[in-house]
Amino acid sequence: xxxxxxxxxxxxxxxxxxxxxxxxxxxxxxxxxxxxxxxxxxxxxxxxxxxxxxxxxxxxxxxxxxxxxxxxxxxxxxxxxxxxxxxxxxxxxxxxxxxxxxxxxxxxxxxxxxxxxxxxxxxxxxxxxxxxxxxxxxxxxxx
Amino acid sequence: xxxxxxxxxxxxxxxxxxxxxxxxxxxxxxxxxxxxxxxxxxxxxxxxxxxxxxxxxxxxxxxxxxxxxxxxxxxxxxxxxxxxxxxxxxxxxxxxxxxxxxxxxxxxxxxxxxxxxxxxxxxxxxxxxxxxxxxxxxxxxxxxxxxxxxxxxxxxxxxxxxxxxxxxxxxxxxxxxxxxxxx
Numbered sequence: 001x002x003x004x005x006x007x008x009x010x011x012x013x014x015x016x017x018x019x020x021x022x023x024x025x026x027x028x029x030x031x032x033x034x035x036x037x038x039x040x041x042x043x044x045x046x047x048x049x050x051x052x053x054x055x056x057x058x059x060x061x062x063x064x065x066x067x068x069x070x071x072x073x074x075x076x077x078x079x080x081x082x083x084x085x086x087x088x089x090x091x092x093x094x095x096x097x098x099x100x101x102x103x104x105x106x107x108x109x110x111x112x113x114x115x116x117x118x119x120x121x122x123x124x125x126x127x128x129x130x131x132x133x134x135x136x137x138x139x140x141x142x143x
Numbered sequence: 144x145x146x147x148x149x150x151x152x153x154x155x156x157x158x159x160x161x162x163x164x165x166x167x168x169x170x171x172x173x174x175x176x177x178x179x180x181x182x183x184x185x186x187x188x189x190x191x192x193x194x195x196x197x198x199x200x201x202x203x204x205x206x207x208x209x210x211x212x213x214x215x216x217x218x219x220x221x222x223x224x225x226x227x228x229x230x231x232x233x234x235x236x237x238x239x240x241x242x243x244x245x246x247x248x249x250x251x252x253x254x255x256x257x258x259x260x261x262x263x264x265x266x267x268x269x270x271x272x273x274x275x276x277x278x279x280x281x282x283x284x285x286x287x288x289x290x291x292x293x294x295x296x297x298x299x300x301x302x303x304x305x306x307x308x309x310x311x312x313x314x315x316x317x318x319x320x321x322x323x324x325x326x
Contacts, residue, residue, distance in 0.1 A: 041284045054249055055285050058275035083282035085183035 020064045027067055034063050034073065038080060038088050047090065183282050189215070189296045190280035197247050197255055197269035207268070209296035212319060214243045214289060216266070216306070217278060219250040220258035222286040228306045232265035235311075241319065245269040248278050248286045291315050293322060 022028040032049070038059065040051035048056050048063070059080070066076045080088050092098045193204045208215070216232060218225040236243050245266035247255045250273065259266075272278055281290070284303050291300035300318055302310050 053285070054275065055278075055283070058249075058279050061274075062279050081183070082187075083183055083280065084284075085282075087183075 020060075030073070031064060031067055034067075034076060035060055037077075037090060038063075039090050041084050041088060184290075184298050185301060187298055189290070189292050189298055190277070192270070192272075192277045192280065194277065195271045197245075197252060197271050198259075203268060203270055205296065208244060208292065209294060211294050212241055212323070213292045214241045214315070215246060215292055216243055216290075217246045217248050217281075217283050217286050217288040219248045219286045220254040221250065222248075224305050225287045226262070228287055228289075229262055229265070231306060231308060231311060233263050236265035236267075242267045246272050246277060246281075248272050248283070249275045289315075291318065 020031065022031065035048040038048045040046045040048055040053055040056040040059075042053040042055050043051050046056075048059050062080075063076060066079060071079070077089065086092060086095075086098075092101060094102055189205060189208065191205050193202065195201065196203045214232075214235065216228075232243055235241055243265050245268070247269050252271065252273075255269070259269075270277065287305055289302045289306045290298050293299050299322075300315050302314070306315075
């Protein structure tokens with residue numbers, strides 16, 4: 001029990017990821033979030049956090065030192081994008097080249113809504129038709 | 144009659160969807176490798192750096208690099224793909240086609256020197272980048288990688304991965320020839 005306490009205590013004291021030591025818990029969290037946001041340039045479908053490629057190690061170091069320099073999240077994103085292009089961002093920016101990417105889901109949603117509303121209207125129309133038929137039958141007395 | 148038309152339209156919808164998919168996949172495949180690694184640093188100035196020369200331990204900065212056309216080549220002794228382009232680099236250096244500057248990426252100095260001694264040295268100077276800091280500033284993906292830098296220090300062409308003969312002939316050489324005439 002005491003051992004567990006000591007171990008957990010030392011862990012919370014160092015606040016380090018992978019050899020990087022942070023002064024504040026908030027910085028460590030920022031670091032963890034940022035390295036998950038960038039794609040490892042060499043390995044296509046892994047982020048910086050999950051890659052052991054030399055370039056990913058270097059970029060983690062870069063992100064760490066940029067945080068130490070007091071750079072904002074956006075400044076760090078811009079720094080990496082200037083050097084590695086949009087490729088490095090897992091969440092693409094809204095540019096003339098990516099409008100289709102961002103716009104398609106919205107357009108599809110609108111189309112689906114329009115389509116569903118069309119079906120509902122048609123169903124209502126049919127129900128009305130049947131009601132009318134019923135009334136016609138009742139009034140006319142023919143079954 | 145109208146209903147039949149609608150049913151037909153509904154039947155061809157998957158076909159239209161498939162058509163759109165093929166259209167975009169077609170564009171995607173045609174873009175090919177080039178857009179997988181976009182040339183982010185193209186037409187940007189070569190970044191500032193200050194380091195040491197591998198062979199004589201002299202300080203070296205960006206200033207030493209500019210003033211003439213350079214082929215800047217990122218390599219390392221641990222990099223097996225670098226061996227593939229080595230013959231071409233030696234050829235370019237020996238024929239005096241272009242001055243080649245090496246950037247020794249995340250390497251041990253002794254191993255790098257041995258590598259050059261055993262295989263021949265195409266580099267006019269080798270810049271030490273043991274921590275990979277210059278390479279991050281250059282937007283390097285990994286070794287090997289090559290940049291064509293003009294006398295003003297602007298990056299004009301870039302090859303991610305092995306500098307093949309084809310890449311040299313098709314992208315680096317035509318640009319170099321056109322520019323050399325101007326200077």
